[in-house]
Amino acid sequence: MMSPDEIARLVPAETAKFRSPIPTQSVSSDEFMPGPQTPKQREFEARVKAIGSELAKKQGMSRRRFFQGAAGMAAAYVAMNETYGPLYMVSRAEAQTPEMANARANALKGQFIMDMHTHFLRDDTRIMGFVASREAVGKAGWNPALAGKPQTIEDLKFANYFKEIYLDSDTKVALISGSGSEDPRDWMLTNEMKADARADVNKKAGTKRMFSHAIFMPGMPGWMDKVDKDYETLKPDSFKGYTVGDNTNKHLAKHPWHLDDEKLMYPFYEKLVKWSKTTPSLANVCVHKGLFPPSITQRFAELLKYADVSDVAKAAKDFPQLNFIVYHSAWRYSGNAHMAGWEQFEKTGRIDWVTDLAEIPAKYGVKNVYGDLGQIFAQSTMAEPRLCAAMMGQLVKGLGADHVVWGTDAVWTGAPQWQIEGLRRLEIPEEMQKKYGFAPLGAADGPVKSAIFGGNSARIYNFTPQQRAALDGDKVAIAKAHYDQHALLDGGGRTNLRYGYMRAPAA
Numbered sequence: 001m002m003s004p005d006e007i008a009r010l011v012p013a014e015t016a017k018f019r020s021p022i023p024t025q026s027v028s029s030d031e032f033m034p035g036p037q038t039p040k041q042r043e044f045e046a047r048v049k050a051i052g053s054e055l056a057k058k059q060g061m062s063r064r065r066f067f068q069g070a071a072g073m074a075a076a077y078v079a080m081n082e083t084y085g086p087l088y089m090v091s092r093a094e095a096q097t098p099e100m101a102n103a104r105a106n107a108l109k110g111q112f113i114m115d116m117h118t119h120f121l122r123d124d125t126r127i128m129g130f131v132a133s134r135e136a137v138g139k140a141g142w143n144p145a146l147a148g149k150p151q152t153i154e155d156l157k158f159a160n161y162f163k164e165i166y167l168d169s170d171t172k173v174a175l176i177s178g179s180g181s182e183d184p185r186d187w188m189l190t191n192e193m194k195a196d197a198r199a200d201v202n203k204k205a206g207t208k209r210m211f212s213h214a215i216f217m218p219g220m221p222g223w224m225d226k227v228d229k230d231y232e233t234l235k236p237d238s239f240k241g242y243t244v245g246d247n248t249n250k251h252l253a254k255h256p257w258h259l260d261d262e263k264l265m266y267p268f269y270e271k272l273v274k275w276s277k278t279t280p281s282l283a284n285v286c287v288h289k290g291l292f293p294p295s296i297t298q299r300f301a302e303l304l305k306y307a308d309v310s311d312v313a314k315a316a317k318d319f320p321q322l323n324f325i326v327y328h329s330a331w332r333y334s335g336n337a338h339m340a341g342w343e344q345f346e347k348t349g350r351i352d353w354v355t356d357l358a359e360i361p362a363k364y365g366v367k368n369v370y371g372d373l374g375q376i377f378a379q380s381t382m383a384e385p386r387l388c389a390a391m392m393g394q395l396v397k398g399l400g401a402d403h404v405v406w407g408t409d410a411v412w413t414g415a416p417q418w419q420i421e422g423l424r425r426l427e428i429p430e431e432m433q434k435k436y437g438f439a440p441l442g443a444a445d446g447p448v449k450s451a452i453f454g455g456n457s458a459r460i461y462n463f464t465p466q467q468r469a470a471l472d473g474d475k476v477a478i479a480k481a482h483y484d485q486h487a488l489l490d491g492g493g494r495t496n497l498r499y500g501y502m503r504a505p506a507a
């Protein structure tokens, strides 16, 4: 798949200034620009620098070098716990003992992870917002992978996507998603491009490493004919839609819709029911919800009623044969609004619209509603980890641990490894478990997290144990082994590239 030379070129140069192994502030995709640091985030940054300096000195290495290793990652989570209280499973011993930290990382790196929410942009894209987003994140030192080098649009295209997903992270299988627009030039990728990427990756891998969405846009002229044609020619693994219509160019959004619009949507669902008899994964209706913070609400008030989950229950009830997978778990408070989410939770025990989503199964007696973790996890786990824990608690309690699915929205915020590591270590604090009746999330490879990381998507996408076994030793596995080896030789030790915190030099 890749020659050693090609792999060597992917091994990134060290360019960053301060490189904390975890970002110290939230980053966002949809409402892209992260806000200013909160006092707590500043406290974390000071702590992680201090603990890094202390432990690096003991190891006889630079702080930056220390943060490139698994022990540095552990140290950062120690700093998180000291700042926010015990939320992450980590010990000082792990931070102080590189052998121990490396053994843990190695023991987990084979974990089965299906990331069913990933993106890259087409070669001729006009969408530049994500460059600014990655750059802002890098400049602020939040995600050290993105620090120290200006981001370019190339970082959002296929080559870097492949590197960040399959080489810089423990992700085993990914679904390439996208978003449509009223302006045909502003589709992130056309449905053909997503199908082509899937064909390309799977052909080179010799296994099924990539799944693909086709985007449907209800109400657009000829949309159902397009659905038919995409089904016949592209064979998507599932379809995805955006109820606000045009999410990229919200000012152009002329065709918002509701999931429970019988006239508009039910004929489409009937088709999916029919097609799912031969292609089971087409029973999955993926729908973007949430990411509608107050700033966006102000500008696009007319779209607000399409962004929440009030239309999910009826559709789910009327089509029990389908699975309604709510992307972002309908989390509203993206961008710099996470504090509003935390305040709402503290005052009321509710979080827009995560709580509404989580309550659907009990309220309406349905079993076919799922929550995807794209952005909701990334933007809360470091910025406000108690909010993150509360949302995970609500989703697992309400939807079931078998109805929460892993998605990262990578590569909007760099390689997804820091998110993987975050969920592996996150635990809901005991007082919160007691107060709200949340079950613990458990060990990194325990039943709850294993289901979320891969088991659930394997089930609803019909990814067989044979397909899974075939990944061991396929061309991607071989390329990754080479890549890790190069990183080891190059850096004289494990590098943060294992965690996706370093980036490739410009080609």
Ligand SMILES: [Zn+2]
Binding pocket: 117, 119, 177, 374, 409
């Ligand atoms: Zn997305």
